[in-house]
Amino acid sequence: MTQIFKKTDKQVDQARLLASASKHILSYGGSRSAKTFGICRAMVIRAAKTRSRHIALRLKFNHAKTSLFLDTFPKLFSLCFPGLEVRENRSDWYYSLPNGSEIWIGGLDEKERVEKILGKEYSTIFFNECSQIPYSSVTMALTRLAERSGLKTKAYYDCNPPTKRHWTYPLFIRGLDPQTWEPRDDADNYASIRMNPTDNLDNIDPDYIQMLEQLPEKDRLRFLQGEFTDESEGSIYHAFRREDHVISITRSPRHPIVVGMDFNVNPMTAVICQLYDDSLYVIDEIYLENSNTHEMTQVLKQKYGPGWTVIPDATGKALKTSAAGISDHEILKQGGYQIPFVRNPFRADRYNCVNGLLEKKRIIVDPKCPKLIRDLEQVSYKEGTNLPETKEKHLTHISDALGYVAHWAYPLYDYSSGDDVMGVKR
Ligand SMILES: Nc1ncnc2c1ncn2[C@@H]1O[C@H](COP(=O)(O)OP(=O)(O)OP(=O)(O)O)[C@@H](O)[C@H]1O
Numbered sequence: 001m002t003q004i005f006k007k008t009d010k011q012v013d014q015a016r017l018l019a020s021a022s023k024h025i026l027s028y029g030g031s032r033s034a035k036t037f038g039i040c041r042a043m044v045i046r047a048a049k050t051r052s053r054h055i056a057l058r059l060k061f062n063h064a065k066t067s068l069f070l071d072t073f074p075k076l077f078s079l080c081f082p083g084l085e086v087r088e089n090r091s092d093w094y095y096s097l098p099n100g101s102e103i104w105i106g107g108l109d110e111k112e113r114v115e116k117i118l119g120k121e122y123s124t125i126f127f128n129e130c131s132q133i134p135y136s137s138v139t140m141a142l143t144r145l146a147e148r149s150g151l152k153t154k155a156y157y158d159c160n161p162p163t164k165r166h167w168t169y170p171l172f173i174r175g176l177d178p179q180t181w182e183p184r185d186d187a188d189n190y191a192s193i194r195m196n197p198t199d200n201l202d203n204i205d206p207d208y209i210q211m212l213e214q215l216p217e218k219d220r221l222r223f224l225q226g227e228f229t230d231e232s233e234g235s236i237y238h239a240f241r242r243e244d245h246v247i248s249i250t251r252s253p254r255h256p257i258v259v260g261m262d263f264n265v266n267p268m269t270a271v272i273c274q275l276y277d278d279s280l281y282v283i284d285e286i287y288l289e290n291s292n293t294h295e296m297t298q299v300l301k302q303k304y305g306p307g308w309t310v311i312p313d314a315t316g317k318a319l320k321t322s323a324a325g326i327s328d329h330e331i332l333k334q335g336g337y338q339i340p341f342v343r344n345p346f347r348a349d350r351y352n353c354v355n356g357l358l359e360k361k362r363i364i365v366d367p368k369c370p371k372l373i374r375d376l377e378q379v380s381y382k383e384g385t386n387l388p389e390t391k392e393k394h395l396t397h398i399s400d401a402l403g404y405v406a407h408w409a410y411p412l413y414d415y416s417s418g419d420d421v422m423g424v425k426r
């Protein structure tokens, strides 16, 4: 018997929202609630209207291929568009429709394909499972949402809701800028819909709901009720444990020193690191109160000599914390240090990077670094935001210094090619 396609009631609401005037539309909620299916269907309808190009992106290409190209789309074509002659291209991974429209499938983890994909322009970009995608990659991909096909360009997003600190929450639920948590002027351009598995009972196994009901509370809220969750505690470096990460380290004579630096004047801070065995060893710290970059350069020279690489806060390229009139980066270079081209990662990516390395015990801190250890234990979020609490003026700076060097050495998501995700050069 041929199955007849029927939208769930929630999918009717979703379809209306996807076709509304908003440009950015998030479908969030529990698992198996028909979010992805509804979005892919809207993409096909848009593609069928006029010759145009569309793309569904995931963090990992392999996941995009198995879940979207080999599962959701084939099922969707046969159920909702049985008469449509769709051709598959399995070398570049796109479908073409009889009117010449293309629907591409991509991952953000493959440098060559990312370059190819981002060489084109699209009328729709769909960020599937966007809780896994860094916001920096989203904004980069959105520069390609520029096809002049006659369709209004649209960005669709879906995810199981992560914590309230994730960029999706301020952006879509609170109408705030995910970097600053300030209100956005264009908040009207963002819309969202919650969809839960109980809205998709016609198409999933009833046992599945029972299974979700047995989950621990936090997971049940997320996967059954589709709620953004609160982080249990406010600590930013939640993966840090003194007993696991503080170990005496002898400086390796075979490896160079790499210094992470933050240019705050009080305190001016640096972490002295060595990188080997896929890990980051913090062998020492420099913490100077009421200081400046000249003094920091002198202290660094006295203790460790010149010639090493420094990974500073990238804003120091233009910043002058010293009276001399030259930039902080210039002072360091004149002092005999090398500064590679650096770009500050988004704050949340930097925190995630440090926590990820801590979880795998790839950051080890010598007990000679009490200020860094204090920061890793005490730096917390300002309540209800993803911004650090800055009431205590001495905190946050030295852990920022660690974050700069950690993210430079082992950037999030692509540890091998030396490039950030989406081909952004470090
Ligand atoms: N209208 C429909 N008719 C028939 N099957 C449907 C319909 N909508 C969704 N489905 C099916 O329901 C299942 C769940 O849908 P989908 O994958 O879109 O859920 P999801 O909300 O994206 O889930 P997850 O959070 O796990 O990614 C899939 O097998 C999908 O093919």
Ligand SMILES: [Mg+2]
Binding pocket: 035, 036, 037, 158
């Ligand atoms: Mg899905």
